[in-house]
Amino acid sequence: MKWNVDTELQPCRQEPVPGDHCCPVALDKQDEGVAGLAEAGGGSGDSGEHRSEAGVSAVTRAASVAAALAPVKTVVSSPIAMKICFFHLMPYRFLPDDFEQRYRSVWVDVPHHLHDPEKTRGLYHEFLDELEFAETQGFDGLCVNEHHNNAYGLMPSPNLMAAALTRRTSQAAIVVLGNSLAAYNPPLRVAEEFAMLDLLSDGRLVAGFPVGTSMDMNFAYGINPATLRDRYYEAHDLVMQAWTRPEVFSFNGKYTQIRYANIWPQPLQKPHPPVWIPGGGSVETWEWTAKLDYVYCYLSYFGYKRGKATMDGFWEASARVGADDNPFRAGFLQLVCVSETDAQAEREYFPHVHYFYQKCLNVWEGFAEAPGYRTVKTVQSGTRAQVGAAARRVRQSLDWGQYLDQGYVIAGSPATVRQQLTECIKTLRVGHLMVLLQIGSMPKELALKNTELFAQEVMPHVRDLWPGYKDRWWPSGARNGSA
């Protein structure tokens, strides 16, 4: 069987989703009954082409104009609940077989003679095809992220990939997780580029603000670990002010001084695109995120069983600062492999999963964490780095059964995956699930198979989790999920 996005699209169902082409005000007017009719697999059937003015039906356009002119009403959210996003790391999948024996690290000082630009040229198009295919399969969001000096994340600028996605997708949220604020000088650059992406995507942007890993920030970009967080917080304040203050303002920061802060353009979504904070388990980030009413995302490579302590920590921190327990406050990344049977899943996916854990996470201990990257409070809380010697010892010589038993990967037949994924979502209390379906060295055909099987055999069965909760962190221009 051939999996080709261009020629073998599944037929799309055509029910228009009210509000999906219109402004935030119109979206707010959606009522349960109407939104509830929307189906999975959405899109207008013309995936692969950017939505044109002509592609928006006159009725929808008229309705949205009318809605925009009508007074804003607060309406109970639709019953469409769980959001499921397709996450791509864009790994280099041609590392030599003996990579982890010969080279100490996949990150920071991985020699770039291992990188063949001719292969990478093809890779970017494969990866974008995979992301675009995910939209046609009904995924709610497409996630990209930022890494530097890294052979498993060929995305130093996720904004470039997000921009490419805006042209050939029209429904899914564009979830950039994110821009590491402290690395941008001035950080206004992030406010500007995210505003551009929000406009390009018609209000489908999720703005992710990670502190950034130590490898990326302290080693690849040379930022002082002692002041990284302080820089990050200050940069965040500047970006949010640039998006929300109505006047030209001055910003006299410790790290950035701007006499005339005044970004053009401003984002489409008001007051600003939803903000998600990818974190790695630092105590301060939990409380800060909850206080500011953002989404906390744990981008773990070690699965839902190990992720529970971190997510519990976030929920406890949320409660401490008086936030409610709305599952949409949380996001979680899980590796998933679906095949026809459990046995076939092992045959098809094990080499690629193994490539990911043994090669892609092979980080030299010295780079795992610059001194001062974790605060003393976090060190004392016992949260460990995801990479480095300790993590490597845990990973070494894992077999398929162990990857599964420990929950690193949820894999198997659709029935197996459905059951475990439900457990993952419920135990972590996650409203925004992100799944990694292209893993390690997985070639495009297999990635597309995994994506389609997941979308058709698994996704519909976890859709109705968390009814009754309102997702206040979903971009107003994106398809509001499906029922």
Next chain:
Amino acid sequence: MPDDRTVEIRGGAVTFRVLAAGRGAPLVYFHSYHERSAWSPFLDLLARSFSVYAPSHPGVTGSTGIETLDDLLDLTLAYDEFLQALGLERAHLVGHAFGGMMAAEIAAVFPARAGSLTLISPLGLWRDDAPSADVLILPSDELAPALWHDPASGVARQWATLPVSDQESLAAEVESIQRRSSMAKFAWPIPDKGLKKRLHRIGAPTLLLWGDADRANPLVYADEWQRRVKGAALRLLPGGHMVLHETPESAARAIVEFIGA
């Protein structure tokens, strides 16, 4: 036992834990961040000839206020105020590694503070062709051979020994991270923070002490320092980067001779 006290500056915003012992002309010793203890046999030997003061850097156990110090200039000013608070108009300044860089900063920015300057394998300069070891991040099994000429020697093994109990081990990890992150604040990612622009201001007689087998901060830097600090003398001792702990008698004697000369 050295006298152990706290010296406050700026109304307590920055405090220095300082160990002091001995009699004679004042000598202030600036630690490297790899010393796990605030006092050492080397300092005992110096205390036979001098009044030795050994402050812990802000951020290292007992000294506080690093969060109020943004960069190396802030730290240099804090040490100037520290010397004032101790009533030391002028002292012999001695420093090892980062401490050597610190002593040189003080001697360059406040030339009148330095009666003499002894730099033991100081950081602070950079050569692309001979980078000093990335001592802030080396895992313990790679750090020991970088610092010690003979990692199997008694003093090196004693230095490398960590507690076994989980609780003490966590405390040691926290202490180690605090120590290294304090240095990182002033020296990340490369310890060249502009000292070379200021070295010409140093007027005090200067001695460079180096272990001849220094793997952390190679000998080419001794040449670099000699080239940039007019009249600086170089004394090589058998040993590694931690030469002052490997051969404390020779190191202390070299300093006493230099200052007495």
